[in-house]
Amino acid sequence: MQARRFDAVVVGGGAAGLFCAIEAGKRGRRVAVLERSGQLGRKILISGGGRCNFTNLDVGSENFISQNPHFAKSALARFTPADFISLVKRHRIPFVEKKHGQLFCRESSRAIVEMLAAEAKAAKVEVFANSRIGSVEQHDGHFVLSTDGVAFETENLVIASGGLSFPKVGATGFGYDVARQFGHAIVTTRPSLVALRLKGKAFPELAGVSVDAEVRCGGRSFRENILFTHRGLSGPAILQISNYWSPEKPVSIDLMPDVDLCALFEQNSESPRQAASLLSEHVSKRVIDAFPGARTAKKRVAELDAQARLAVDAKLKHWNALFDATEGWDRAEVTLGGVSTDELDSRTMQSKLVSGLYFIGEVVDVTGWLGGYNFQWAWASGAAAGRAI
Numbered sequence: 001m002q003a004r005r006f007d008a009v010v011v012g013g014g015a016a017g018l019f020c021a022i023e024a025g026k027r028g029r030r031v032a033v034l035e036r037s038g039q040l041g042r043k044i045l046i047s048g049g050g051r052c053n054f055t056n057l058d059v060g061s062e063n064f065i066s067q068n069p070h071f072a073k074s075a076l077a078r079f080t081p082a083d084f085i086s087l088v089k090r091h092r093i094p095f096v097e098k099k100h101g102q103l104f105c106r107e108s109s110r111a112i113v114e115m116l117a118a119e120a121k122a123a124k125v126e127v128f129a130n131s132r133i134g135s136v137e138q139h140d141g142h143f144v145l146s147t148d149g150v151a152f153e154t155e156n157l158v159i160a161s162g163g164l165s166f167p168k169v170g171a172t173g174f175g176y177d178v179a180r181q182f183g184h185a186i187v188t189t190r191p192s193l194v195a196l197r198l199k200g201k202a203f204p205e206l207a208g209v210s211v212d213a214e215v216r217c218g219g220r221s222f223r224e225n226i227l228f229t230h231r232g233l234s235g236p237a238i239l240q241i242s243n244y245w246s247p248e249k250p251v252s253i254d255l256m257p258d259v260d261l262c263a264l265f266e267q268n269s270e271s272p273r274q275a276a277s278l279l280s281e282h283v284s285k286r287v288i289d290a291f292p293g294a295r296t297a298k299k300r301v302a303e304l305d306a307q308a309r310l311a312v313d314a315k316l317k318h319w320n321a322l323f324d325a326t327e328g329w330d331r332a333e334v335t336l337g338g339v340s341t342d343e344l345d346s347r348t349m350q351s352k353l354v355s356g357l358y359f360i361g362e363v364v365d366v367t368g369w370l371g372g373y374n375f376q377w378a379w380a381s382g383a384a385a386g387r388a389i
């Protein structure tokens with residue numbers, strides 16, 4: 001089989017792979033993108049509820065989880081949210097800022113995929129959709145990838161095949177297999193930015209109830225909504241904390257973050273009102289019935305002794321929730337862990353073990369918070385490699 005030669009071959013036509021190919025193509029490099037599915041950027045299309053939260057106005061390495069918390073700094077500093085925003089503006093894509101600096105397409109994620117496809121075309125990137133890669137070999141400093149019927153040869157191989165989350169839109173473990181093949185270590189992977197299942201008793205009667213809460217775990221806290229589900233909890237605060245959670249760590253949840261409950265009881269210590277009526281000014285009545293328990297809630301505030309008040313405080317403000325599992329890869333937005341950063345150059349994403357081999361995007365052990373950080377990592381790590389290959 002005769003091989004087609006390219007200056008660089010990028011495996012994966014998602015956010016990171018396309019961006020890397022565009023950057024390299026703009027420098028006059030001949031680049032091929034091999035995409036397993038028939039469509040580019042499928043995750044971009046479904047992201048942000050169909051409106052792609054494509055970046056965040058305030059991005060720093062503290063918004064990412066990695067065994068090396070400094071690794072992402074260089075790439076993030078050299079390709080910033082402002083750089084991506086100027087590209088979005090140049091393509092006249094309308095966007096809106098939502099809470100916490102999150103930028104979303106005003107109309108549809110499709111605009112971002114179309115923008116990347118147009119940029120790739122202008123940079124003369126060749127896209128090979130429906131590519132099934134059989135093997136990856138290295139001979140005399142050249143990589144050879146065999147696909148059905150066609151072989152590709154290159155000195156620069158970029159692995160941008162993503163992580164394991166959302167297998168229904170094409171996620172595979174290909175990137176980890178290639179990393180292992182070339183001697184790279186993998187930091188244990190697990191689903192993240194994902195709903196969690198409560199260990200033991202869940203609250204199916206509260207399914208669908210959303211509460212503004214403060215959640216803490218692993219030294220981090222987030223103030224956002226939590227959402228009760230049939231088996232556990234979801235909502236932005238839980239997705240955020242899932243990046244820091246592991247089964248042995250309880251998640252401390254304050255269901256009334258703006259209220260000093262001891263002071264509230266003190267101020268109302270003579271009150272003939274029912275406790276439920278007082279508490280329901282601050283949190284949903286359904287939550288009160290389920291948490292301190294209907295019996296306590298029915299008592300008058302004046303009837304609650306110190307012990308009863310402390311018990312209510314413990315349940316509503318210091319709920320130590322124990323979870324035993326996530327809702328899994330089918331529901332997780334990202335993969336925590338991945339190709340270890342120890343053996344990658346943080347400026348270029350090149351392997352320190354194998355010259356010409358690069359890893360970018362979600363396949364690397366860099367995971368962002370909810371809020372556009374994961375796409376910013378995809379653009380920034382893609383740009384870093386695209387400028388080097």
Ligand SMILES: Cc1cc2nc3c(=O)[nH]c(=O)nc-3n(C[C@H](O)[C@H](O)[C@H](O)COP(=O)(O)OP(=O)(O)OC[C@H]3O[C@@H](n4cnc5c(N)ncnc54)[C@H](O)[C@@H]3O)c2cc1C
Nearest residue numbers: 012014015016036047048053162170174361362372374375
């Ligand atoms: C439902 C959902 C919503 C999300 N919303 C947001 C959001 O709004 N904002 C945000 O920042 N992040 C969001 N994310 C996370 C974000 O989508 C990812 O972090 C990002 O897409 C990672 O980019 P990537 O290019 O590394 O991987 P991917 O986008 O997953 O791209 C990898 C590509 O490689 C291809 N591939 C896989 N295996 C092979 C193979 N063997 N051969 C060839 N090609 C292969 C895949 O088909 C895919 O096209 C969301 C994720 C999900 C699942």
